[in-house]
Amino acid sequence: MIYQKTDISNYQKLMETYSINSLLAKVLSAMKYDEQDIASFFNPLKEYKLDDKVFKPIKECLEIIKKENKKVFIFGDYDCDGICGTTIVKKILDKLEIENGFYIPNRLDEGYGLSMDKLKMAYQKGYEVLITVDNGVSSAEALKFAKEKEMISIVTDHHIITQTVNCDYLLHPSLLNEDYNYLCGSGIVYLLANYLDLQDPSMTVLAMVATIADVMPIKGANVKIIKDGIDFLNQGLYKNILALDKFNFPINEENVAFKIVPKINAVGRMANIANVNNVVRFLLTDNIKEINSLASQIIEVNNTRLQLSKEQNNLVKQQINKNDSFNLIYLPQLHEGLLGLIASRIADETKKLTFIMTDALEQIKGSGRSNGLINIIDMLEGFKEHTIALGGHSQACGITIKKEMLEPFKAYLHENLMNYDNAAIEEYIEVDVNDLKINNIKELFSFRPFGQDRNLPLLKVAIENVISYTSMKNEYQLKWRCKDIDFISFNNKGYENYKNQEKIEVYGYLQENIFRGKVYYQILIKEIIE
Known part of the structure; x- marks a missing residue:
């Protein structure tokens, strides 16, 4: 591993311009934002301003579909984004009282994208409208079939468009202004729900989970989607998602990434033992007994996935x-x-x-x-x-x-x-004990969420002024307690190697943890500099 120091020479200017502390200024400098990104960082999107030219034709189309009692076939995708997006579209159509059905393909047998076979089956069953979710822009053959059969086609997708999309209506981030260019599949249909004034907390949570799952840039509308979704989750407003784990509140974006996303994705991955369409049914139901039963099944599938992943990962490593x-x-x-x-x-x-x-x-x-x-x-x-x-x-x-x-x-x-x-090169920034004062750290974490294009950088920092030094479960799990922050190490040398050292330099990541309602800050050590 080669460590390379990031140029953050403009951090003092950022401190003066935005009246922020040195830690936040150094982190912001490391993100390499332009002036527009920095302005958005401090003044995130407060409300959605949606383009009538893109959304109004779809709204009018849905009004005609309802008036003419047409049946809608929703075709989704088997990853977390596709599952959440399919659920959002189903909720929209149910609220509009439009008859609909949905299908997500088997990852192993059918693969990704709009299936010609399933579209033909839907047509034969009387479906006159197709809505794709998190797919469709590359499904030329299937969309051609829909045209030939005079099916109304609404493609909602966020993948890169490489050819003309032969559909009646297209809903895609590239058609919107820059604040909306980073949306995932669920994000784009969530905005449709907002335009139709049909959004609810469950849809917001689903869009938030999908945005984190698809590792979308934390920019523009995505900041609002994640913040709003996490707020609703912390208010206990979507019990389906909360049933997937035992959470310490408040929940943050890291909890979502590690405790929710893998479980939803697991069902699509393990298509040989589970039906991904049942996850949509889980996300739709309001029956507490059914929520708990289906959540247990999803958790069981994920546990199977974890065990098999471990075994096969070991095979590969050999x-x-x-x-x-x-x-x-x-x-x-x-x-x-x-x-x-x-x-x-x-x-x-x-x-x-x-x-x-x-x-x-x-x-x-x-x-x-x-x-x-x-x-x-x-x-x-x-x-x-x-x-x-x-x-x-x-x-x-x-x-x-x-x-x-x-x-x-x-x-x-x-x-x-x-x-x-x-x-392999990993960039870092240098900070010191003055940067890591408790109020500085609190201010930094007040700008959550962090993630893609908004990552907390690797820090190079010295452990000094130690209050206590202990080993935890074994001699390689070490903890240094300092005034405002703890340092934790899991994979470096043992306890005796650092026992009498007054100052130790390390590379590590700053973390915010919550235990029994209390917030703790620590640096998880990646490497101790010898």
Whole structure:
């Protein structure tokens, strides 16, 4: 690991301009915001201003659909965003008293995107309207079928548009102004609910969960969506989501990311043992007994996913060659729904470009993760013509190839990685005890939520003026208690190594924790500088 100091030389100017403390100014400087981003940071969006040109035609269309008693077929996606978005659209149509049905495809058997077979079945059952959620912009063949059968098609999606979308109505972040360009699939249909004045706390919570799940930039409308959703959750206004865990209140965005999102995603991943459509039913029901029963089933599926992930992650780790410049592990026995999770973990641990692959019918499917430095889609551009399917973004991809293309794929990676700097670099900022005063820390965390494009940076700081130094569960779990903040270490040297040191420099991350209603601040140590 190479640590690189971030230039935060303008932090004093930020202190003066915005009358903020040194810690907040240094963190804000590290985020590399432009003036508009900084203005939005301090003055986030207070209310949604929605473009009539985009939303009004859909509103009028829904009025006609209701008047003519047309049936609506909602086609969603199997990840957390797709599940939450499907639920929001179903809630909208139910409130409008429009007859509707929904379907989310099986990840393993049907894959991503609008299915021609399911659309034909819906048409044969009398559905005259199609609404896609978190998919549709790349479903040319299915949308052509909808046109031929004179079905009304409303595509709601947030994925990159690469071709003309042959639909009657399109709802996409790119059609809106900059504050709304970062919305996920659930976010865009949540705004439709707002435009129709049908929004409720449950929809806000669903949009919040999906925004965090899809790791969308914490900018513009997303800040309001996350804040409002978390506020409603802390008021206990959506018991379905709260049933998924035992929470310490108040809940924050990290609790959502680690305690809610994985459970919802697990059902889509484990499509061989669970039906993802039942998660939508769970999110729709108001029956407490049914909520608790379905929540228990979702938790059980996630526990199965956790155990299988652990086992298969260990299998993959045994195949890693430390001398290789990248990781490409192909094991026929791996669960297709877990490839992305395993790839993320291995890429994070090894700091290398990683592909985890397995058999899928007569093909090989894989999930790729960058080491943070390589644009994975750009790098694979030269191999695209040899793939059956390739999609994703700069840091992650899904890839499908013929079995005979595995070795050529390895050769392509070997050859092309020579053009990339594969060294793992982590940037940090320097802070001191004066920056880490309790009031400074409190002010910083008052600007939650943090996340994508709004991350708290790695800190380089000295542990000094120690009040107490102890080991916790074992000699490698260490705790230094200082005046305003604690330092915690789990994976460095043992207790005796640091016993008599008056000052220790570390790299670590600032955290806010809540235990029994009390707020604690700590730095989780990544590495102790020897």
